[in-house]
Amino acid sequence: MHDKPQTAPAGEFRLPHHQLLSLAGRDAMAFAQAQFMSDVAALADGQWQWSGWLTPKGRTIALFALLRLDAETLWLLLPDADAAALADALRRYVFRSKVVLALLDATVAGGFAAPVQASGNRFASLGEGWIELDMSGEHHARTLHIGPLVAPDDADALARWDAADLAHGLPRLPASQANQWTPQQLSLERLRAFSVKKGCYPGQEIVARTHFLGQAKRGLALFESDAAPPVGAEVLVDGRAAGSIVAAADPLALAVLPVERSGPAQLADGAPLRERPLEGGLAR
Structure with a gap:
């Protein structure tokens, strides 16, 4: 991350609960593909998808946006889960894999305007360490920025942002709801956040059985x-x-x-x- 803070665009506000976790190294993609519920291998550089990490019983530990920066670098944008705790839990499965998990010190800001360069699942690198994501939905134009930003706190705008997430079916899960629900119970197929075809990952058997037997x-x-x-x-x-x-x-x-x-x-x-x-x- 570039260490020279820049002022966020006018009208944007800080998203204080969002945190960032980096997975970097030769085996970062293979590690993520084996652990996370989305098809990480389907991502190209500059793309992102919704994803998550499940318990062996198929319960959702954390839900996040997964960004592929390059062939050896992924970022997890966590709207609710504690990044440090998630990193500690994931490190138990690294073993000999060449992957380093690290917390990123960056501000996350949002605004109710269409993105300048990002579109759909293509994020944009704007220079100076900035990343722009398109968080727009059916009735809401929204932009999310990650970087060395200076953004104000705005409780009313933050509440509106969180409500827009819920309106589009993005469950903002507090700690009390972690480890409780399967992806299907959270309707995460609407976000294309999990795969039933890519092969094994924690909880995959439960997810696939529910899908193919029509038991959701x-x-x-x-x-x-x-x-x-x-x-x-x-x-x-x-x-x-x-x-x-x-x-x-x-x-x-x-x-x-x-x-x-x-x-x-x-x-x-x-x-x-x-x-x-x-x-x-x-x-x-």
Whole structure:
């Protein structure tokens, strides 16, 4: 990273929870392909995809954007998971592989405008250590910058950004929701975040079995409410416990619920939930 900070573009704000982890070395691609749930080998230099790391039982430990800078360098952009803890956990599987995991000291900033150069899954290197990503979806133009940036804090804009993530089906998982849900329960096929064809990785057997046997009976549902419900809150359908809230950003929340359900949902305390269709366009 270039060490001379530059001011972020006008209107952009800091995304304080986003962290960066680098995988670098001769075996970085092979290591990532064996550990992560997306098809890393399908990436070309300058491309990115959604990906994640699973437990052997197919539960999602961390969800992230995976960027390929070159043949020996990957970056993980983590919107929620702790980068240091993830690095420590991944190092247990390095063994003799020639790969180095390192935390990157960079600012991550976002803004509600179309990117200048990045498009879809192609990110742009803007010089001075800057990277630009297209985070736009169906109804939201958004740009994300990584680099030695100076960006202001803006609580209102940050809340709007987080809500846009949820609206597009990107579950922003707090620590309490890690290790709880399979990729299908989080509807991550909508983001093309996992592969059922590339071969072995932790949890792959569970993911592939669920896919090929058609057993994905639960998925994400998007709700709007007068106040964002607490993560972990129980959701009722027809008066019976049906699932729980896994992510929330006022006024939206994502819940894991049965795909087929017969009535409207509400919180266990009786507060109503107004279901909204998930928006598209964030798949990479």
